[in-house]
Amino acid sequence: GEDAVGTTLSFELNDFSGKSVRSEDLFAGRKVTLVNLWASWCGPCAVEMPELEAIWQEYGAKGAGVIGICLDGYKEKSLSDAKEVASEGGVTYPMLACTKDLEAAFLESMGDTVPTSFFVNGEGVIIGELIIGVDPDAYRAGLDKYLAE
Numbered sequence: 001g002e003d004a005v006g007t008t009l010s011f012e013l014n015d016f017s018g019k020s021v022r023s024e025d026l027f028a029g030r031k032v033t034l035v036n037l038w039a040s041w042c043g044p045c046a047v048e049m050p051e052l053e054a055i056w057q058e059y060g061a062k063g064a065g066v067i068g069i070c071l072d073g074y075k076e077k078s079l080s081d082a083k084e085v086a087s088e089g090g091v092t093y094p095m096l097a098c099t100k101d102l103e104a105a106f107l108e109s110m111g112d113t114v115p116t117s118f119f120v121n122g123e124g125v126i127i128g129e130l131i132i133g134v135d136p137d138a139y140r141a142g143l144d145k146y147l148a149e
Contacts (some may be wrong), residue, residue: 004109009035010126013069013096016083021096027065027124032146033065034139035118037106039072040081042114048134049089055139056093064143066093071106071114073097117144 011023016069034107036052039044049068055064068091072078079097086095098106110116110130117131119142127146 016095030065040078068095
């Protein structure tokens, strides 16, 4: 998992409305972005979404970003389920559907626990430690720390 830290995240994925989004555009202009990896079948992932949305509402104004990447979003049924989960969670931050290749890369570099969250800087470089599991306090602490730097 630690070998992921210091690597640069670069991707082009479709958001939940089907629009293509580049990671560079998501991260540029923000001091830090919280990236939340989740899966359509993951109960705890769904439960924490309103909390992630609250963090986005609070920290977005301070120059931080929040994005969700649904690891199994390349499967049609999973994407359909994931859209429902995000909608029920009141999510307004960017939600992206992962590709099979990128999912494999994430699983290899970060392990297979969902949710897994991490921070990237404006260049998309992964900073700090991976946060395994649901931990809103750690999300906030990390955002506070990197925004203050």
